[in-house]
Amino acid sequence: MSLALLEYEFRLGRRSIIGWGIIVVLWVALTAWYWSILEESTLEELQRLLEKSPEWFVRFFAKGTPLALTYTVFYIFDYYVLVYVILLGAYAAYAGAGAVVDDVLGRTGGLTLATPIGRTRVMLARLATLTLIITMITLVSLTTSIALQLTLVGGGELGWLLKLHTIGIPYLVACTTLGLLVGSALPASIAKQVAAGLILAMYTIETATKGTGAEGLSLLTITHYYPALEIAVNNTTPVTSIVTLVAITAILIAISATIYNRKDLPV
Amino acid sequence: MDIVVASGLTKYYGGRVGVEDVSFTVRRGEVLGYLGPNGSGKTTTIRLMLGFIKPSRGGISVYGVNPFSGEFARVKRFIGYVPEEFSFPSRLRGRDIIGYFARMKGGAPRLKELLEFFPLDLDKPVGAYSRGMKQMLALILAFMNDPELIVLDEPTAGLDPLMRFRLLELLRREARSGKAVFLSSHVLDEVERVADRVCLIKDGRVVLQGDLRDIVGSPSKMVVATLKRTPSFEDFQLNGVSNLKISGSRVEMVVRGNYEEVLGKLLSYGILDLEVRSVTLEEVFLGFYQRGGGA
Numbered sequence: 312m313s314l315a316l317l318e319y320e321f322r323l324g325r326r327s328i329i330g331w332g333i334i335v336v337l338w339v340a341l342t343a344w345y346w347s348i349l350e351e352s353t354l355e356e357l358q359r360l361l362e363k364s365p366e367w368f369v370r371f372f373a374k375g376t377p378l379a380l381t382y383t384v385f386y387i388f389d390y391y392v393l394v395y396v397i398l399l400g401a402y403a404a405y406a407g408a409g410a411v412v413d414d415v416l417g418r419t420g421g422l423t424l425a426t427p428i429g430r431t432r433v434m435l436a437r438l439a440t441l442t443l444i445i446t447m448i449t450l451v452s453l454t455t456s457i458a459l460q461l462t463l464v465g466g467g468e469l470g471w472l473l474k475l476h477t478i479g480i481p482y483l484v485a486c487t488t489l490g491l492l493v494g495s496a497l498p499a500s501i502a503k504q505v506a507a508g509l510i511l512a513m514y515t516i517e518t519a520t521k522g523t524g525a526e527g528l529s530l531l532t533i534t535h536y537y538p539a540l541e542i543a544v545n546n547t548t549p550v551t552s553i554v555t556l557v558a559i560t561a562i563l564i565a566i567s568a569t570i571y572n573r574k575d576l577p578v
Numbered sequence: 579m580d581i582v583v584a585s586g587l588t589k590y591y592g593g594r595v596g597v598e599d600v601s602f603t604v605r606r607g608e609v610l611g612y613l614g615p616n617g618s619g620k621t622t623t624i625r626l627m628l629g630f631i632k633p634s635r636g637g638i639s640v641y642g643v644n645p646f647s648g649e650f651a652r653v654k655r656f657i658g659y660v661p662e663e664f665s666f667p668s669r670l671r672g673r674d675i676i677g678y679f680a681r682m683k684g685g686a687p688r689l690k691e692l693l694e695f696f697p698l699d700l701d702k703p704v705g706a707y708s709r710g711m712k713q714m715l716a717l718i719l720a721f722m723n724d725p726e727l728i729v730l731d732e733p734t735a736g737l738d739p740l741m742r743f744r745l746l747e748l749l750r751r752e753a754r755s756g757k758a759v760f761l762s763s764h765v766l767d768e769v770e771r772v773a774d775r776v777c778l779i780k781d782g783r784v785v786l787q788g789d790l791r792d793i794v795g796s797p798s799k800m801v802v803a804t805l806k807r808t809p810s811f812e813d814f815q816l817n818g819v820s821n822l823k824i825s826g827s828r829v830e831m832v833v834r835g836n837y838e839e840v841l842g843k844l845l846s847y848g849i850l851d852l853e854v855r856s857v858t859l860e861e862v863f864l865g866f867y868q869r870g871g872g873a
Contacts, residue, residue, distance in 0.1 A: 314681075315678050315679075315682045316678075316682055318678065319678040322667065322669075322670060322674070322678075417665060418661070418663040418664065418665070419664065421628075421630070421664055422659070422661065422716070423682075424628070424630060425628055425657065425659040425661075426654060426679065426682040426683050427651050427652060427655040427682070427683065428651060428682060429648060429651035572648070575632060576631065577625055577631055578625070578630055
């Protein structure tokens with residue numbers, strides 16, 4: 312029964328794969344193409360510009376890490392942080408909240424919720440659908456990134472791209488479960504917007520508190536546990552962060568399911 | 579056997595009353611007509627019955643199970659439901675939607691029979707369906723797994739007269755075969771044609787319930803007379819008279835007992851035409867909703 316629901320939900324959600332696929336392909340293409348036409352002198356100028364950039368700017372995109380302007384850094388700046396971490400993270404949270412509140416907002420959930428599938432299983436089927444969608448978007452992003460690096464930038468190390476995207480999936484799933492929680496706990500009319508806004512807020516808190524006395528606050532953010540730049544530049548595997556993301560996901564699912572099961576759903 | 583039992587069922591939305599102290603039963607082998615104007619609490623009752631929302635007070639059980647409990651998922655296998663509002667993904671074909679829901683509900687043994695009742699082009703995307711066709715699809719989904727309890731919220735909306743007739747016939751058949759039907763509607767003549775019992779709800783409270791035959795076949799009679807002279811309103815404000823309406827020389831009222839005094843008044847004005855008949859459900863309904871009392 313739940314598998315049928317999963318397939319049904321996936322049929323409904325698969326358009327977002329096409330939409331995000333187009334965004335991702337275009338943005339990665341633009342990033343790789345622009346890097347490929349940059350001349351040495353322009354690069355040096357960009358490096359100087361980067362070093363002179365306001366502190367908040369470096370913090371926001373690079374979380375304060377001192378940088379040499381390589382393709383990896385350019386890719387992270389221009390595509391990964393903006394599109395994958397922030398925009399796609401906000402989308403994942405928005406869609407996660409939607410998995411709970413769209414039934415109420417669109418009065419569409421009556422037929423589904425009247426089937427012999429319990430609420431928890433409905434929620435889990437929708438989370439599984441979103442995870443599948445996230446994975447497929449990630450695959451599009453990874454494939455495009457590798458293909459364009461090989462053709463436009465001229466080869467080089469590719470392992471960092473694989474690692475970056477693989478670890479991106481638990482990050483985005485954690486964002487989705489945050490959305491589930493917000494959707495379960497807040498009124499339907501505002502939940503999706505709040506969930507998306509929270510991801511941007513978390514990223515801002517994390518970057519703004521870096522190196523300050525309030526840095527401990529960043530431990531409360533999901534974005535903190537996805538150190539994209541560190542993974543890419545130092546080619547590290549942040550095992551603790553991955554475990555934390557999985558733990559956050561499990562906790563958020565448990566809390567969301569508890570609230571969702573007790574929530575009024577005037578569908 | 580009582581399939582649904584509601585007792586003192588109350589739901590408040592913040593400070594607003596959804597339903598208050600509502601009690602009724604839905605029995606095997608009957609159609610219960612649940613009547614009320616828009617906003618009277620019909621849909622709230624259904625949401626409570628299906629466990630979408632939890633009561634503020636009182637309770638409801640379906641097959642002895644609290645709909646807001648985790649145990650209720652298995653009970654839903656025996657329930658067919660058509661909401662008042664719903665939407666289908668427009669890109670999917672009718673066939674796809676039926677396929678998914680058949681698997682979610684554990685089968686569709688009555689699909690073939692239902693498609694004869696409600697003929698639909700299942701290969702068309704649902705986005706190309708008319709309102710009536712979508713309603714037929716929702717009805718097919720509700721009935722296809724042969725549920726024991728059928729819960730319908732304004733089910734004839736968008737249906738053409740033939741399909742409406744077929745649905746009402748289907749409901750009668752279902753009840754005769756031992757199923758329980760909860761029919762929420764404000765289309766009174768339809769309810770009058772199929773219901774065994776009715777429950778009238780106003781501002782969230784049940785104002786009347788009972789066997790339909792008792793209600794429309796009550797001692798109250800509708801009296802409509804055309805008189806030789808224009809009658810005065812005060813003359814007919816008599817004991818046992820309700821829903822009094824005077825328009826020119828025409829007087830219309832519901833009379834319960836006290837026939838002699840009423841007839842005497844009518845004779846005093848001279849009678850050109852006189853009709854005495856049983857009250858209809860609509861007249862009972864309007865008695866409660868327009869004038870604040872029963873017919």
